[in-house]
Amino acid sequence: MLKPIKDWDDAFANMAHIAGSEALPGLWSDSAAAYRASGVNVETDIPYGDHPREKFDLVWPEGTPKGLVVFIHGGFWMRLDKSFWTDFAEGARAKGWAVCLPSYTLAPEARIQYMTTQIGAAITEAAQRVAGPIRLSGHSAGGHLASRMISDTSPLPKLIQDRVCHTMSISGLHDLRPLMHTAMNDVLHLDEAEARAESAALLRPTTQSPITCWVGGGERPEFIRQSRLLAQIWGGLDAMIECTVDGQHDHFTVIEGLRDPESAITQALVCT
Numbered sequence: 001m002l003k004p005i006k007d008w009d010d011a012f013a014n015m016a017h018i019a020g021s022e023a024l025p026g027l028w029s030d031s032a033a034a035y036r037a038s039g040v041n042v043e044t045d046i047p048y049g050d051h052p053r054e055k056f057d058l059v060w061p062e063g064t065p066k067g068l069v070v071f072i073h074g075g076f077w078m079r080l081d082k083s084f085w086t087d088f089a090e091g092a093r094a095k096g097w098a099v100c101l102p103s104y105t106l107a108p109e110a111r112i113q114y115m116t117t118q119i120g121a122a123i124t125e126a127a128q129r130v131a132g133p134i135r136l137s138g139h140s141a142g143g144h145l146a147s148r149m150i151s152d153t154s155p156l157p158k159l160i161q162d163r164v165c166h167t168m169s170i171s172g173l174h175d176l177r178p179l180m181h182t183a184m185n186d187v188l189h190l191d192e193a194e195a196r197a198e199s200a201a202l203l204r205p206t207t208q209s210p211i212t213c214w215v216g217g218g219e220r221p222e223f224i225r226q227s228r229l230l231a232q233i234w235g236g237l238d239a240m241i242e243c244t245v246d247g248q249h250d251h252f253t254v255i256e257g258l259r260d261p262e263s264a265i266t267q268a269l270v271c272t
Helices: 021-036 086-094 112-129 141-148 177-181 192-197 221-235 253-259 264-271
Strands: 042-047 055-059 068-072 098-102 134-139 164-170 211-216 241-246
Touching: 021 042, 021 086, 042 112, 055 086, 055 112, 068 086, 068 112, 068 141, 086 098, 086 253, 086 264, 098 112, 112 134, 112 141, 112 192, 134 141, 134 253, 134 264, 141 164, 164 264, 177 192, 211 221, 211 253, 211 264, 221 241, 241 264, 253 264
Parallel strands: 068 098, 068 134, 134 164, 164 211, 211 241
Antiparallel strands: 042 055, 055 098
């Protein structure tokens, strides 16, 4: 019998359940900086709006790109920026894709609904610079933002939506209502109306292209539930969607394969 969740703070507490995780942001930052200094063609701080965080980086492949991959970072809409993740573009870049890594304004300065609008603007601007198909991805809160781009209140213009050929939400959050019961909501300021409006699982999909919910088998149960939830609901709405539970990866190791062009997650992202 499934037991109801009573401690929602614990349900979303990834770092508290992963030994040594407090060191990860520093390791991510150092690895990303080393990658940018390695000679890879990275165009940084391209503006898509007027706010200081309304910028994205573009990582360019050798030769003409096959199209555009977007990777939207996580951090519970409250932490981090594009500079921590540059090297996670390598798998797709090595496969011939240009990779866009956007920053967005964080809570409490911005509400989640505004972040959704910002990501739509970032993708639209990046799509003007890179021709061809678009593949969307995002991790955790970024997975939420990726799935919002293909739901029925997407901020993306239809011409851009029509170019999206695959969306991968990695450990994404698709029903935001439980977050109202966490201490994080002191910063997020979610209310019932916004939580419903920003939950992809409560919206309709707008694409006939493939959608993947990718999650680690060693993650907190709520993240696995949220990935399965979107697959189940959108599958019932005729979306071409599947959920992949990846081994025993935790919330952070699950994205490490994005650095490797031959990993299962990169293959799924750029070859599906």
